[in-house]
Amino acid sequence: MRAPTRLMTAEGGPTVAVYTSRERTRDLLKHAFPRRRGQLIFCRSAAEVTRQMGRMLVDIVVVDVAAPTEDTWLAAACAREYPCTPFFGISALRLGDAPTISRCAALDFADIFSEGIDDGSLRELVVPASFTIRFAATLGPANGPLGLVSPVQQNAWRWIVGRGGRPVRTDLLADALGVTREHLSRSFSASGGPNLKRVIDLVRVIAAAELAKSPGYDSADVARVLQYASASHLTSTAQRVCGTRSASLARLRTGDIIERFQQGRGRSRG
Numbered sequence: 422m423r424a425p426t427r428l429m430t431a432e433g434g435p436t437v438a439v440y441t442s443r444e445r446t447r448d449l450l451k452h453a454f455p456r457r458r459g460q461l462i463f464c465r466s467a468a469e470v471t472r473q474m475g476r477m478l479v480d481i482v483v484v485d486v487a488a489p490t491e492d493t494w495l496a497a498a499c500a501r502e503y504p505c506t507p508f509f510g511i512s513a514l515r516l517g518d519a520p521t522i523s524r525c526a527a528l529d530f531a532d533i534f535s536e537g538i539d540d541g542s543l544r545e546l547v548v549p550a551s552f553t554i555r556f557a558a559t560l561g562p563a564n565g566p567l568g569l570v571s572p573v574q575q576n577a578w579r580w581i582v583g584r585g586g587r588p589v590r591t592d593l594l595a596d597a598l599g600v601t602r603e604h605l606s607r608s609f610s611a612s613g614g615p616n617l618k619r620v621i622d623l624v625r626v627i628a629a630a631e632l633a634k635s636p637g638y639d640s641a642d643v644a645r646v647l648q649y650a651s652a653s654h655l656t657s658t659a660q661r662v663c664g665t666r667s668a669s670l671a672r673l674r675t676g677d678i679i680e681r682f683q684q685g686r687g688r689s690r691g
Contacts, residue, residue: 467495502637553585586628615687
């Protein structure tokens with residue numbers, strides 16, 4: 422058995438979309454999220470923010486509200502369209518900025534940061550609120566009810582939920598656990614437990630259900646963001662996992678999906 426590599430959440434760090442036109446804000450975010458510790462996507466318009474939200478799974482959005490324009494507030498209003506993703510504001514926070522802070526709060530921003538004061542701790546302040554970290558923390562204890570209690574099952578479960586619903590390559594998972602892919606597949610489903618492929622499907626469908634609750638996403642958007650081949654692929658996966666079409670996922674809670682999964686849907690071929 423190979424020595425395991427470090428288990429990780431959100432491979433490569435969070436994906437952060439940043440709305441700004443200021444070089445200072447760009448430099449600040451590049452310092453907080455250096456390469457290999459996060460993926461930064463800089464947006465110069467509200468339309469670009471919306472486009473990125475529909476293109477890939479964004480963990481965090483930062484909106485520069487230091488000198489807000491009409492387009493700034495259009496970008497900020499996306500917080501209401503995508504409540505699963507935390508939005509943060511950043512500004513110099515001068516005495517006259519109270520209306521800006523109030524407007525960000527009304528739009529359900531997670532927080533607003535002060536340039537100069539929060540620079541050194543920006544990463545530590547925003548990462549715990551990211552979609553992937555919160556998703557992993559919420560689903561972490563669910564391995565028990567699913568009967569995933571062996572060390573291999575528990576470690577695999579942590580790695581899978583740490584991907585936040587993104588695709589999971591079983592060869593990378595096996596490498597992270599320090600075992601062969603064949604050994605992982607056999608040992609994971611030992612004693613009649615759910616098999617690995619179906620558990621991966623379960624986690625991805627739960628992520629799809631969470632994203633589907635956001636007004637800004639339709640079924641096609643959710644499928645695209647989570648890298649399904651198509652909306653019909655997401656629907657067929659959801660039907661296998663919990664007996665419903667993707668268009669109905671938004672009404673299901675995580676517990677509902679797990680309960681349906683446990684009704685004889687934990688095994689798949691191959």
